[in-house]
Amino acid sequence: MDAGLFTANNVWMMLATALVFFMHTGFAFLEIGLTRQKNTINILFKNIFIITGGLLLYYAFGFNLMYPGFEDGDAGFLKFAGFGIAAPEGGMTPDYADGGYTWWTDFLFQGMFAATAATIVSGAVAERIKIGSFMIFTIVYVGLVYPIVGAWKWGGGFLDSWGFYDFAGSTLVHSVGGWAALVAVTLLGARIGKFGKDGKPNAIPGHNIPMATAGVLILWLGWFGFNGGSVLSADPELTSLVLVTTSLAAAAGGFGAMITSTILYKNLDLTMFLNGILGGLVGITAGADLMSPNEAVIIGVLAGILIVFGVALIDKLKLDDPVGAIAVHLICGIWGTLAVGIFGSKAGIDQLLTQLYGVLIIGAFCVVSAGIILGVLKTTLGLRVSRDEELEGLDIHEHGMDAYADFRMNQH
């Protein structure tokens, strides 16, 4: 391969890495925007912990757990290539990864992905989880569970052998986070005041909707790198198709959710519009490289509709997910993974069943893993802050500071 092509590929992958990194800003904005001012510092602290800790863990051993080099034909479950990483012979030349990028770019791109799964959980458990317990959960989940699951498909393990397909992580990233969010929310219980005595849900409005909106736009931008980089080279045809399917699904997801919620609730609900965009993005992620633009629009619209009903369902189950993470990442993650068997160039009943098996196996593993980690934490350190702390806010109790020291607040 000539140096120009190798260099252009690597430039694209490095910038995709930068965009995926920027998604953490988007998640942070989204999560604090949709929650209350009194817990803002706590959420930001968790997010900063996830990014920094996640990257260090992935460097120390996550990358080696996720890409352990299963032998050909080995339906691998688990293998560990040792602590720390060093570039292999030829890892900086076009011989590595078909010249799509260097070994170091590979590590950093994957490292930026790794932290995402924990960030998804962070939003769902916001405003009531003990930060120490969350930090331990993050370390184990990002350090072990995420890379083990990733190895099954992207690392060349047994799901890959079976033909399971997940282009950029509807299942491997989003539902891995979403399942843990579901388990965590169940174990934690709802925030005080979320459900009335009659069991009806009360809206607890977010304190900074402009930031939440900016968060979604930054996430959309970041998805240019998340999906576009998952081509693993700058192949002009495939990368540009992926950006088109990704953006159209995002737009269609927003529209689907906005129209559905307007019909159902007679309200131009911005939050639903935003979560619809995210749902469309998560939905297209498993098959962004397989779909025609028309199929991307359909997948997006259906994801947007699913968001509206998903949020209602989660309320009905008396689960309290302040940012809608379960609807966005779990429900649309499953939808997107199954859609690979329904639309696009791999569609077919066999593929659909394989997708379903993948969803179920990974779901079971994540639920059990998250259940064990969080269950142990619940019976030891405890998962939930005290009632007083929850009412007064985690910021003052855990961090001794206000997010907005100069502003007067409403009682809430």
Add this chain to the structure above:
Amino acid sequence: MDAGLFTANNVWMMLATALVFFMHTGFAFLEIGLTRQKNTINILFKNIFIITGGLLLYYAFGFNLMYPGFEDGDAGFLKFAGFGIAAPEGGMTPDYADGGYTWWTDFLFQGMFAATAATIVSGAVAERIKIGSFMIFTIVYVGLVYPIVGAWKWGGGFLDSWGFYDFAGSTLVHSVGGWAALVAVTLLGARIGKFGKDGKPNAIPGHNIPMATAGVLILWLGWFGFNGGSVLSADPELTSLVLVTTSLAAAAGGFGAMITSTILYKNLDLTMFLNGILGGLVGITAGADLMSPNEAVIIGVLAGILIVFGVALIDKLKLDDPVGAIAVHLICGIWGTLAVGIFGSKAGIDQLLTQLYGVLIIGAFCVVSAGIILGVLKTTLGLRVSRDEELEGLDIHEHGMDAYADFRMNQH
């Protein structure tokens, strides 16, 4: 063309596309920052609607209306290549567009441009327009008017045959939005309280100047893609020149406005500084590839000065444009288009006249189109919210939510 060059070109164009997409975050921040807290959700909702709807419309038919494939020598006005798009034979190879990008990148880059025109209008009509009417206006203006005008020049139509030049859209994007803003503001009337009984304008201060500032910086960043991508390849000489002229014009525009407003009003006015930057950016856009850096500085300074007098003029005309969109996008859009005939490698009296004809023809078409669309809406659905709604804020009335639920607000 070798694969390395084609790939590098396409990488640049995809990232330019991402940067133009990010401009919508900049516009959103700018518009809410310069208006009142009580209408924030409404503005954000409009912006999200424009991005998602604009992209879907451009996919459904806008792209085919803007690039319909006029025959050579055909001084085309209007042609429609049909609904939906599919990549043409060879559209993903270096044979397409001289290897500057793929067909899908082409579509997405242009699609991100399309929504901009409506966003410009959104700022000018903020805080009093009925959202339903604005949504319909957006659909027609972005879906039909913008691509028809675009076809006249970028689609190879009659203005292109005449030699009219507009590199990245001082006229085709910015003044297309600016003219509609002018018409809309005239039909809507001023916000309650904007002009006193004596006719003197009252300042209605924006509620979040940090966000407005961030918006301008993001827009400047986005202009790296807006102008840099308009080279339609990564040609090193031309793209790097364009980034230099663009950034120098932005800086000079800011300086021009800051110094002018400080001399006139004895006040270090941040908003004027910011709008000067935007004026410089809009001003350089028509000829960013034709100008020397010195000429870019001159064009920018003059754009900055124009901003200060333009804002004063609009006040004097009793027009109420909360964000200064008309001064920035219309006045500086015209200035930049004419500047192509005054400075740079195409300067000359013939070119200047051609530029003037282009400005006038497009202006007339936009004013008439916007007038018809908005006039029909005014006499049917109505354009303006009720007095009560305007006073209490559009957020509660149209969207049932607050932008900042936990903060106490001043009466305003």
Add this chain to the structure above:
Amino acid sequence: MDAGLFTANNVWMMLATALVFFMHTGFAFLEIGLTRQKNTINILFKNIFIITGGLLLYYAFGFNLMYPGFEDGDAGFLKFAGFGIAAPEGGMTPDYADGGYTWWTDFLFQGMFAATAATIVSGAVAERIKIGSFMIFTIVYVGLVYPIVGAWKWGGGFLDSWGFYDFAGSTLVHSVGGWAALVAVTLLGARIGKFGKDGKPNAIPGHNIPMATAGVLILWLGWFGFNGGSVLSADPELTSLVLVTTSLAAAAGGFGAMITSTILYKNLDLTMFLNGILGGLVGITAGADLMSPNEAVIIGVLAGILIVFGVALIDKLKLDDPVGAIAVHLICGIWGTLAVGIFGSKAGIDQLLTQLYGVLIIGAFCVVSAGIILGVLKTTLGLRVSRDEELEGLDIHEHGMDAYADFRMNQH
């Protein structure tokens, strides 16, 4: 060199330029987030002035002062290549700069760096400096001091001849700003109320910690361009290594500071976590291309620990640096420069001594220069606003506007 490689290189360098530009948004967010609401407009105005003015000055003469073309073997101190710049013969071809970028990209990348030094000062002097004096200081410091120092190493001057190494500017950018910040803070004195009658420091909490957090994340993102672009081409091996060392040092810096401050103060201090990230970034900057990832982690952790003790030391010296700029940019800038002699491929006692000489010589020059400029300003225009203005806020006095017109504020 083939066109593909040249184009890919230039694309990388242009996007690195865009990322460095975006850092100014990060600095603006960080500075206003960590200070009080009443001085927000003032800080933003200063930042916008620095970006626009800095770029224009660098165009007018800074670039020619920094890269004057010292003769080979000439241990140059000062040379000026004249006002204004024009691309040299061949400046747009692969013959220039080994095909790493075009002359225009070179100028713009360096121009975006230039403004950074003044921005560092801006944070330290916030909330009490007279804006006119600060503007004059900026012009002289960015226009003269920064490029003269830069010429000594990057321009091929005497420090370069000696073998002093500073990859991307731990000393040439960060400590140049940091020394001036130290001088300015000393000459200005502390904000009213910062130190009690007993001399004990009082925390003056920042008014918008979400913005400060976003600022740090944007700065980290920008460092992809700051360090990644300092390779001066898109060389796949070197750029990807630099991104890895940069990101690992950032993560490790955050961790080092977070754990140290938690042990010392029993508080999960988000601000310290954030400044630790910045410290890690500044610390790796001098040798990002020389270090292994393990060494990057060590440099980062130590930078993070230094931040915690550095902030305490500055408090003990009764210096008032509202954003921690001296600890981040000066202390970690020195640390990173010395680390080149301790770790990585250039480590050795000779290199360490050379690094130390460079730090001391540049430090002396910056302290003297800043002392003269600020000393003259202090005795003529004055450096500090009146007591009334400081108490009521600079926004109302200097700019006649509020940052958040619709929000109620706490007395503070």
